[in-house]
Amino acid sequence: MVEHTGIRVVHRGGSKINFREPVITSDSRFLLCGSGESVKVYSTSTEECVHDLQGHTDLVTGVVLNPSNHLQAYSCSADGTVRLWDFTDGILIKTFIIRYHIFSIHVSEKHVGVLFVVVPMANEKGSELFQLVAVHLPRSGDPEVEVGELSAVLCDVSPNPGAVSFGTGGEYIAAAKGLQLEVFFFKKQKSYRFSLKSGMNKGINNSFTCISCHPKEDCIATGHADGKIRLWRNFNQKKEYTYSTLHWHHNAVNTLRFTPEGTNLLSGGIESVLVQWRYTQENQKDFLPRLGAAITHIAVSPDGSLFCTSHADNKITIILSSVKVSAIIQGLVKDDCVRTDLMIDPRSKALVLNGKPGHLQFYSLHRDKQLYNLDIVQQEYIHEQGVDQFQVVKAAFDTHGDWLATVEERRQKSSELEINLKLWSYDEQTQSFVLNTTVTAPHEDQITAMCFSPSPETTLLVTTSLDGHFKAWLLADHSDTEESASWSCDFVGGYHLLKPGCCCFSADGSLLAFGFQEVVTVWSPTSWELLTTLSQPPGAVRDLCFGRLSCSKYLLGTSTKNQLCCWNLLTCSLEWNTPMDVSLLQADPFSENMAAFCSQSGSTDLFVFKPSEPRPLFSKKALCTGKVERAIFAPRDQMLESSEEYSQWLNRSQLYFLTQHMDLMTFSTKTEEDRLLASSKQLMVDDSVAITPFYLLLGRHKQQQQEKQELLTNPLAERTPLPQGSIAIKELLDTPAHVLPSASFLCSMFVRSLLVSSSSRSKLEDNVCTP
Amino acid sequence: MGEFKVHRVRFFEYMPTAIRAMSFNAHTERLALARVDGSVEVFNFADRYFQEKVIPGKDAHSIEALCWVGGRLFSAGLHGEITEYDLENLRPKYSLEAYGGPIWTIISNPQGTHVAIGCEDGTVKLFEVLAEGVQFERNLDRQKGRIISLSWHPSGTRIAAGMMDMIRVFDVLTGDVGGCKSRETVVWTVVFLSDHTIFSSDSAGKVQVWDGHTGTLVKTHQLTKWDVLALSVSKDESSVVAGTSEGTVVQFQFIAPNLQQQEKEWVRTRTFKNHTHDVRALVEIGTAIVSGGMDTQLVVRPLLEKFEEKCFASGLRRIHFPHRNLVSCAQKARLLLLQFPGQLELWRLGESDGHGKPGDILPLKTKPEKLLYLKRKGKDHICCSALSSCGGWLAYSTVSSVRLYRLQTDNNISITKVLQSPGCLGMWSLPVRTMTTELGLALHLPVTLKETQSKLCITLAIPFSHNHVSLFQLHCMVPMYSSCPSAMGIHPTTNNLTMVHADQQIFEFSIAEKQYTVWSRKLQMQGLHNLWLNRDTPVTHVTFNPKNPDQILLHDMYMFCIIDQSLPLPDQKTQFYNQMTLRSLSEQERPSHLHAFKVCKSFQDLMCMRLLDDQSLVVVERPLMAINSQLPAPVRQKKFAT
16 A cells, blocks of 8 residues: 555644634734634634635644734744744745744743744653743744754743743743742843642642733732632742732633733633723622633733633634624534534535534535534523533435434433434525424434435435334425425334444435444335345444445445455445454545545554455555544535546545544645645735735736737827827816806817817828728 | 540530730730630740730620730720739739720820820820829810721821721821811721821721821722721731631732832732631731631731741641630549639539440430539639539639639539638639649649648649749749740659640659659650640640559640650651551550550540549530531621522
């Protein structure tokens, strides 16, 4: 098997926008946040993504404004570079190569030309200790500069960027880790350490979680794991330091931020309430409750007019300083587990998966934007641990996107499992799904698989359950009564009381395959006749997939005992099999290709192959750590024209998968990257004028027009100037109205000027006639 | 250690009263504390916070404020009198009517020449402090409302007065009224700083900072919804503490907001919560904050930044119980005498004939029985009481008189007064043939009555000054030691005097040889174990095991200890609390691990521990939970998730 280097695994679309603190520009018009491998520039008023600053080759781990130029921003990344951007135009200005995995970046106005970054102590990626180093940026004109000079400032700091903060005017830097606060004074080159008791035996957790320094006074605010906020003062001495304690949060304080004038302190935590404390009047506080999810970061614009909070559900809320929400930027919601499969809505081509609790979210991968949430459970969600509530566990679309089937379940400790099957029809008028039928307790046990028949004639849904049955549901048309069509059970089947684990329709809907533990049964959905059984023991069948297009005679199955089998349905015999621990088998709906994710010794390998031949088209070892449970082929907007064999499978569709850490990853080919690079290069044609895409569009248009005009005018060079040019009209238009003669006088003059003089006309005619 | 049958007594319903006022004398390091029942206690902070002196209260004689003038202690209260105390004889020296109605506050000027009192009728009266007493000097300008709080400017020329709705600043020399501000609250306390900043705390829950020159408000700190009752400033005026009705103590510090600049401002910093009820009295003593209030405990909260290293003073101290005995026991007659400020109670212990495994609860054959309820005569509170070991004699003393009674408890209970003598006997006790000395060190006449065949003869053991003890009949002086003895006892057979001091040192003095015994010398040579020395309550009683002359029994509030003089002394490396280890060892290994100190902590909140003649222990406990449950309800506070 061959490894191909032309294809990279990248974050594209659906990345976390709450990974690091966002930055609001000094004019409060834009919001910058790291999102996967790029920095996104959002408009704070319209919530639209204005620019996508691409260039990093690994996760962006921090964004800060350039303190010496408010139109530029630095971003750092795990790829070991710091890049300087012009974010208004989306241009990469400079790249500083540091060659360490950078965890966060800090700047201060006082330290011009110096960046502070957090890197691992030892030059290894797996190191647990981190240090804060000062990076002296070399002055050179090259777009790519190697930085040699690094000087350590603080050792053993937390990699969390919220745990480091610059004090008044950059005179000191404060960093907190565990139970210790360290303050380093640059002038004296001296650091003071203050530590708290662990308090664990009293049921208190004093450890530091975040830190923020007052911008005008020497006061450091620290947040703690038990929800306390401490305000430290007098910290330039070992003993006589002092602090006061504020306590509102009942759980860890995730983030703290002083407003630019230091009049307010903002804090947030899991309560999803933004708390605004008045500095020195801490009894008075304002709250902004019901923000939807735990607050992870708070950022304040340099003029103090806007706040923004990042939330655990991948959302950024923009808040006016009057503590009112003004805009919400929503990314792809990724809970700690996705119970539904990844799906593509056939209408909107949006990715569909679990969103907020009890909801399905529709996420456009091309626009990288959440479209809407569909409330499936339609019950109030209670934000409390240990309460069992309904969860959406399965969802399926039919081929045209007219029907959506969802399964929600709830298991309470003592009582029985509650399952609801809901069928939703698409309403053209409201452009959303409307509940059509609810089936309570469709099965006696958990539903293991569900799929719609792809055949255009019937709307048929098949569910399989651990109770040993599969059921077929049909849309019964009650045209005679006034009721609209609703769904009902059509057929109940089983096979030797075995438990079905998966089901799959062939591409034309003429065959239906079930995996009953070790046995694969193939049925005809029209007559509900058992056509054949296939089995390849040992091991229960995990996944079943029919081949498509030219390979539709093949049925592929994976089993728990490391088998990937391919049966030929014409001969009903095994075509080939290989020993592989396939955790997920996914068919591309637009080609014959199939993707198999194999977990092997803690990491996952990917093989892409055609069922007709047991040879992979493409393979990638050690794709990511952990098991890949969810993946989907998403259709492309624009077809790629890649000629290389190994990347052809990505021409029509794109493979997305969710890693163990809930990162949505995809594959990017060289041609795709070249195209992106080309588009960004195009933007950089002329540095002298600020080039926006808008300008480029109009500018080019204008140029073309000019050229066209030239082409038109050239052959008729000797033509008389257009009437606009005549002196009389110029005079008429330029002279102020109050000094003009009467209109009647002007009228005759104006009309006269429009007349073509007879002499020149005759000349022209002469020219034409003479030959 | 041996096995004992234990009488676990919980019927002593001792109830300390709330702390009302405190005053700290930085020069002598004594803290004077007044309780609501009118009693005054003096703690020696240099000697491990030992309760040196107790002056019992009097009916209808409550104290509102205390102040030290040099080494002299004055108090004033709502009865309208100024009282000076005789700290030698532990009684009020004299009382002087101030003719201004109830007195709310008394304060001395920093020079120690005058005291000022704030009266109900709105006058501030100045008294000159003379050698023999105080003398009225003059009234300052009379105001409309009562004067609730006063504070002298450190220069002694101005005085700030907190009243209903306002603060006034008086010029002491001319009596003129200075600044004036109006609000709708009760100004509970004012503090006048040397830079003419005035701190005030009021019933609206605010601590406010005023400029004393102009009378303008500089800053308001809203601490609570309830009252802020107490304020105290540190000696260097860098910190002010405020006590609230919620039981919190809030510290304000004078801090530069920008570290490079010199300009400072008052910033609210730390909050301490050591009380459940109102903090009524508060003192900043430099290294610690001492607070007391409605929940009756005295809390010493050290300011850890003032300590270079961990030491005895750097730990949090809570003083719940008096450092003396309120229970006496007749070992032969199995009687208990419980002392309350207003009455004495005589109980007979219950009996049980059951036998059981160690740790079992034995069934009672006869229940404990209250035999006698003896109300004191007169207005003065009882300061000490005693019961002879045969149960035939009972005596108690107040500030003004001593009474001795003959008791008959066999069939029909009768009590006859034998003796009533005027004069105070301080604290004393009736011991057995073995002389247990119950000793109030502050008292000058602790009397021990020795009872021999129902004939009475009095032997006196008198601690002269605080630091050395002389035994009168035995004509010898025990060498001086720097710390107060907190308990002592004379061994019944060897006639050795065992003394335990407030700093936890133990001495054994042979009265016959007039020198320390060999064991005591050995103990001093080797030194006591650190764990023993670092305990935070003093030993309040010493007794002996009549069956085993080697055993000395001691107890304090948290433990009791049996010292076996025949066993080797522990050195610093040996495990001090070794009971659990010993239990796990086999019989053969045990002797090598034994040492002289055997500490038992299974009984908490101990008021008294005695060994009866039948080798059973009497343990009188007063659980702090029971005391807390009898306190009035604290102010309502919003607690999370309620």
